[in-house]
Amino acid sequence: MGTPLGDFIRVKRDSVQPEQLGLPDHGRRRSPGLRRSDVAVRAGISVEYLTRIEQGRDRNPSVAVLHALGDALALNTAEREHLRYLAKVTGDECTGRLGPEPARREVRPSVLETLRLLEPGIAVVTNRLGDLLAWTAAYEALADGTGLLEGDAPNLTQYVFTDARARTYFADWETVADEQAFDLWQGPTAENAEWLAAELAPAAGPEFTERMNRHKVPERGVLNLHHPTAGDLRLRRELLELASDAQLLLVLLPDDEATAGAVARLREQTGHGRLRAIS
Template sequence: MSTAGPLGEYLRARRELIGPGDVGLPAHGRRRVPGLRREEAALLAGISADYYLRLEQGRDRRPSTQVVEALARALRLDADAAAHLHGLARPVPARRAARPSERVPAGIRQLVGSWAETPAFVHGRHLDVLFANPAATALAPIFTAGVNLLRAVFLDPSVPALYPALTAVAANAVAGLRAQVGPEVNDPRLIELVEELTAGSERFRRLWARHDVKARAGGGVRVFQHPELGELALRYEKLAISGTTQSLVVYHAEPGSPSARSLARLARRAAPR
């Protein structure tokens, strides 16, 4: 961690992702670094350039709520990114109590296990798979209890063949990790994981430096290239499990679609005999 601290690092990363044209400013002269200049970001936020510099350098780490909201608007942050910025500016004091157990609640295990034809798994705070049903593991071996999804996406040489849109998968994984850990960037397990992935993957280094954030809950479409069944286009839903730092991920297909038929065949093969 640099002396700028989490807030300063985040402000700089997001500032460098925005060009003058993105915010209606003229681009005068050649720029040696990407993105907005600090004084431009300060102007857009309605604060002094000196105060903005202090925030980025970590010399002031507790801006007011009004300033944080102005910075979020100036940097064109979406709802997830703005919430993350507020968390960095107002971090919750470290608790002395131990972190919540990553044991999956019994009811969730029973529910996920009962979905014979619906791939589903639970992952924890650092994207470790904690529980998966047979359909999920049959869909993708990385959906197996004990596998860390970040390590799999960035370090497992078999994963690119699984995801035709690996670039988007990788970006979502990193942004998801940021959302899972929130402002607690001094988490020892997080530091260990980031150091390992930074050393082993240039793609991870680039994505981590962007400071993108994607909410714990959400959904979308994911395309898998299964070695036996070919391409499956599946919708996924990601749900936060109440009272835990865990997330439930469920995959399903459009009823009557080729992917739905392939998913049914996959489930039959995965069913215990």
């Protein structure tokens, strides 16, 4: 049985071509990408040990081995962080250290006060599962008419994969879907992520499952939206980690004057004018 760590290493190995690393092409191969022997030599480990990691038979590689594998696969900074995270998750699953406690939904008063100070800006408190926990009036105006904030416990991941309106609202839906699937790996706990993934899989279909197995680390560039009344919007994202709460503060900034004007008009038209918190 494989592990998230082994799956990620195998996916990256298959996606890197020998010439990208200055390695000779040995001709026809049974699978794309690097051979295990190529990666093992570059990392200074045995092929047999690499095989055990990929197949989930060794769940606790040392920090030095993880660094060596990151170098061998030429991982970027975000990919190296994901590699370390998956190593922790895999080791915790093996020793049973992860607890079943639900993800925290309460937003601290000081964080709510920070949101108030960000008015009339566009900001939301969320977590890696996609739960939308508190937001400014401008964020509510931005979501007006899209279905994103419907229900008592709105969730961005569920919206992206199960609500047809998301494919219109997010102009770059494929990119956003990749981001939400990846973020599940960074959930408050592995059990939280596994529970939500299991809940979404039947309705979201194979697209969701394939993305979960792809481990594609997102770049998070400009967010392009197609609002039902405001039209096309371009928003830059600033993501602040609230580490002690396992939550995030996302701030969206207009990327051009047209978007700034459209957001201001949208806020006036919808009449949203107060902070909203879910707990």
